[in-house]
Amino acid sequence: MSQSQFLYLITSGWKTGKKHRIEIWFVEYAKKYYVMSEHREHAHWVQNINHNSKITSNVSGKTLEGTARVVDAVKELELVKRISELMMKKYKWNQGLIVEITPGST
Numbered sequence: 001m002s003q004s005q006f007l008y009l010i011t012s013g014w015k016t017g018k019k020h021r022i023e024i025w026f027v028e029y030a031k032k033y034y035v036m037s038e039h040r041e042h043a044h045w046v047q048n049i050n051h052n053s054k055i056t057s058n059v060s061g062k063t064l065e066g067t068a069r070v071v072d073a074v075k076e077l078e079l080v081k082r083i084s085e086l087m088m089k090k091y092k093w094n095q096g097l098i099v100e101i102t103p104g105s106t
Contacts, residue, residue, distance in 0.1 A: 005025060005026075005090075005091075006023045006024065006025065006026070007023075007024055007025075007026035007033055007035060007057055007058070007059050007101070008021060008022070008023055008024075008057060008058040008059075009021070009022050009024055009035065009045065009055060009056075009057050009068070009101070010055060010056040010057070010058075011045050011048035011049055011052070011055055011068075012048060012052050012054070013044075013048055014047055014048050014050075014051030014052060020044065020045060020048060022045050024036075025087070025090075025091050025093075026059070026101075027083060027086040027087055027090055029082060029083060029086060031103075032100055032101060032102050032103070033057065033059065033100075033101040033103070034071075034083045034086070034087075034098055034099065034100055034101070035098075035099050035101065036083075036087060036094065036095070036096030036097060036098055036099070037096050037097040037099060038095065038096045039096075040096065040097040041070070041097060043097075046070065046097065046099065049068045049069065049070065049099060050070065053067040053068055053069055054066075054067060055067065055068045055101065057101055057103070064103040064104065065103070065104065066101055066102050066103040066104055067101075067102050068099055068100065068101045068102070069099065069100055069102075070097060070098070070099055070100075071083070071097075071098040071099065071100050073098070079098075080098060083098050084098075
C-alpha cells in the first residue's frame with residue numbers, strides 16, 4: 001500500500017504523558033479524517049484520546065495539530081454509516097470503533 005493510505009497519529013499517554021505514534025488506515029470526509037480501532041475502546045491510543053483529545057497527525061507528509069474524539073454510534077448513526085461505507089470501499093474492511101480527527105482545532 002502507498003504511504004498516502006496511512007495516517008500517522010500521535011497521542012499523549014494518559015498515564016505517562018509520553019508521545020505515542022501509530023500508523024493507521026484512514027478516510028477523509030467533510031474536511032475531517034476518520035480512523036477505526038479494531039480493538040475498539042481497549043486500544044491504548046483510544047484510551048489516550050479519551051483522556052486528552054489533543055493530537056498531532058501526519059497525512060501525506062503534512063503535519064497537523066488537532067483534536068480527536070470517538071464517534072457516538074447511537075447518536076451519530078448517519079456519520080457511522082457513511083464512514084463505514086468509505087472504509088469498506090477503500091480498504092474492504094470496516095469493523096471497529098470510529099474516531100474522528102479534526103485538524104486545526106487545538
